[in-house]
Amino acid sequence: MIPNSALLLFGPPGSGKGTQAVLLADALRLPRISTGDIFRQHVKDGTVLGREVQAIMQAGQLVSDELVNRIVESRLEQPDCAGGFILDGYPRTVPQAELLDRLLERLGKSRVVVNLLVDYNIIVGRITARRSCPVCGASYNLVSKPPQQDLVCDREGAGLVQREDDQEEVMRKRFEAYDLQTLPVLDFFREAGYRVVEVVGGNGAPEELTAAIRARLDEE
Ligand code: ADP
Numbered sequence: 001m002i003p004n005s006a007l008l009l010f011g012p013p014g015s016g017k018g019t020q021a022v023l024l025a026d027a028l029r030l031p032r033i034s035t036g037d038i039f040r041q042h043v044k045d046g047t048v049l050g051r052e053v054q055a056i057m058q059a060g061q062l063v064s065d066e067l068v069n070r071i072v073e074s075r076l077e078q079p080d081c082a083g084g085f086i087l088d089g090y091p092r093t094v095p096q097a098e099l100l101d102r103l104l105e106r107l108g109k110s111r112v113v114v115n116l117l118v119d120y121n122i123i124v125g126r127i128t129a130r131r132s133c134p135v136c137g138a139s140y141n142l143v144s145k146p147p148q149q150d151l152v153c154d155r156e157g158a159g160l161v162q163r164e165d166d167q168e169e170v171m172r173k174r175f176e177a178y179d180l181q182t183l184p185v186l187d188f189f190r191e192a193g194y195r196v197v198e199v200v201g202g203n204g205a206p207e208e209l210t211a212a213i214r215a216r217l218d219e220e
Contacts, residue, residue, distance in 0.1 A: 069096060131162055
């Protein structure tokens, strides 16, 4: 990959994008900037900003472009970003993409977009099989990591439960929202001449996908 790059990572909910961001940051020795993590930290610390965004996040809505842009701008000016960085969860709207474009121009960063393509049915299959123990919080997957006894926690013997947002209908709504928000952002970057690398993910190990992404990044 070209040094001093901004790597912009996109992928639908449940695609493992967050995991890839962590693995890539590690492999490429770049800081990972996740707007979701930044906001969650503020909520946890009870800052003024945290109090402002808490209700918005709980309602599953987007924080205003103005606020997100301000946060990202000051973060990208930190010294650890001088040699490049990975953006995870930003930009999510065209106004965010426009600001970022100007900012990267000013910071003199080359740009590459990585778009993870994962079949929505594969994601639904994996996520709807998730269960957890309401007592100890242990997580299971009915397909890939089933409990010893059907639907019962190995440790606690309690009946396993499914998270509300792991249900198929909820997931389909999130994909719809993702398509609506993200496709225009990707179009913006294509039109602005960014290199957009599409990588197909799915059932393999996360490390395999990281290797595939790195190979594609090294192609040019
Ligand atoms: P999720 O998959 O729940 O959207 P994230 O960790 O990416 O997870 O973000 C958590 C929340 O933080 C979002 O639901 C939204 O309220 C806020 N947020 C994160 N990034 C952005 C962004 N780029 N623009 C607007 N809101 C954001």
